[in-house]
Amino acid sequence: MEKLSQGLEWIGRKIWLLLRIFGLLVLAVLPDLILEESKSQTALVMAGLVTLGLLVFFWWRAEKNNLPVWDPNILTWDGLAIVILAFAIMQLTDMLGYYLLELQGATTTENDASIIEFLKGVPFELALLTTAFLPAIAEEVILRGYFFKKLFGSQAVVGIIVSSLLFGALHGPTDLASWLIYGGGGLIFCVLYHKTGYLIYPIAVHFINNAWSVVALYYL
Numbered sequence: 001m002e003k004l005s006q007g008l009e010w011i012g013r014k015i016w017l018l019l020r021i022f023g024l025l026v027l028a029v030l031p032d033l034i035l036e037e038s039k040s041q042t043a044l045v046m047a048g049l050v051t052l053g054l055l056v057f058f059w060w061r062a063e064k065n066n067l068p069v070w071d072p073n074i075l076t077w078d079g080l081a082i083v084i085l086a087f088a089i090m091q092l093t094d095m096l097g098y099y100l101l102e103l104q105g106a107t108t109t110e111n112d113a114s115i116i117e118f119l120k121g122v123p124f125e126l127a128l129l130t131t132a133f134l135p136a137i138a139e140e141v142i143l144r145g146y147f148f149k150k151l152f153g154s155q156a157v158v159g160i161i162v163s164s165l166l167f168g169a170l171h172g173p174t175d176l177a178s179w180l181i182y183g184g185g186g187l188i189f190c191v192l193y194h195k196t197g198y199l200i201y202p203i204a205v206h207f208i209n210n211a212w213s214v215v216a217l218y219y220l
Contacts, residue, residue: 014151017146017150017151018151020146021142021146021147021151024058024061024138024141024142024146025142025170027054027057027138028054028058028134028135028138028139028142030050030054031047031048031050031051031054031129031130031134032118032130034046034047034050035047035118035122035130036118039121039122044122044123044126047126047130048125048126048129051126051129051130051133051134052129054134054138055133055134055137058137058138058141058142059137059141061141062141062145062199065145065146065150067141067145067146067149067150067199068197068198068199069141069198069199069200069203070198070200071196071197071198071200071201074198074200074201074204079201082192082196082201083201083204083205083208086188086192086201086202086205087205087208087209089188090184090185090188090205090209093180093181093184093185093188094181094184094185096180097177097178097180097181097184098177098181100175100176100177100180101175101177101178104175104177106175106177109171109173109174109177109178109181109182110172110173110174110178111171111172111173111178111182112213114172115131116217119131119214119217124214124218124219127214127217127218128211128214131210131213131214132207132210132211132213132214133207135206135210136203136204136206136207136210137203137207139167139170139206140189140193140199140202140203140206141199143163143166143167143186143189143190144163144189144190144193144199144202145193145199147159147162147163147166148160148163148190148193148194149193156194159190160187160190160191160194163186163190164183164184164186164187164190165183165186166186167182167183167185167186167189167190168182168183168184168185168186170182185206185209188202188205189202189205189206190202192205
């Protein structure tokens with residue numbers, strides 16, 4: 001009877017954690033929902049303020065739930081080398097994915113195409129906030145912190161696989177190449193977090209990747 005009670009309690013904790021993860025995912029898309037409704041000056045300001053608030057909120061939630069974000073060592077040569085190496089591996093994965101897309105006669109993923117369309121009428125600074133800063137922090141806290149670390153605990157291998165697939169799925173892949181690009185990115189982020197123990201490393205790589213895309217879209 002005691003084992004049954006413990007089992008039910010364990011299931012209850014996991015279900016509650018999944019509900020929290022879902023709630024955090026909903027919060028993370030609030031700026032997008034605002035901008036989808038309108039791109040008026042008021043909506044742009046509101047989306048910016050909400051995004052800034054969410055950045056603070058997600059960082060705070062991570063630290064409060066024993067998911068350390070900041071590691072001072074990231075500013076050392078070793079820390080920077082880790083970020084650069086992970087980013088380089090991610091670029092190689094993306095290059096392979098986009099090569100496969102070209103073989104299919106496509107030039108970009110459906111997700112990228114929808115982002116390009118969505119950002120029309122959005123100032124560069126706000127695009128950087130909503131498309132680079134927020135996803136980098138929110139998605140890493142939710143998927144690497146809560147989903148991988150909290151939900152799977154010591155089952156690291158299973159957690160890495162499932163969280164990588166979930167990350168890929170959330171980006172709406174429509175073909176194998178898209179799965180490689182987004183699932184591969186999720187895998188790199190998750191392994192990076194698992195090896196370092198700090199969210200700032202996948203956040204940094206995630207941000208650099210997204211920020212470069214935003215800069216390229218607006219200025220190149």
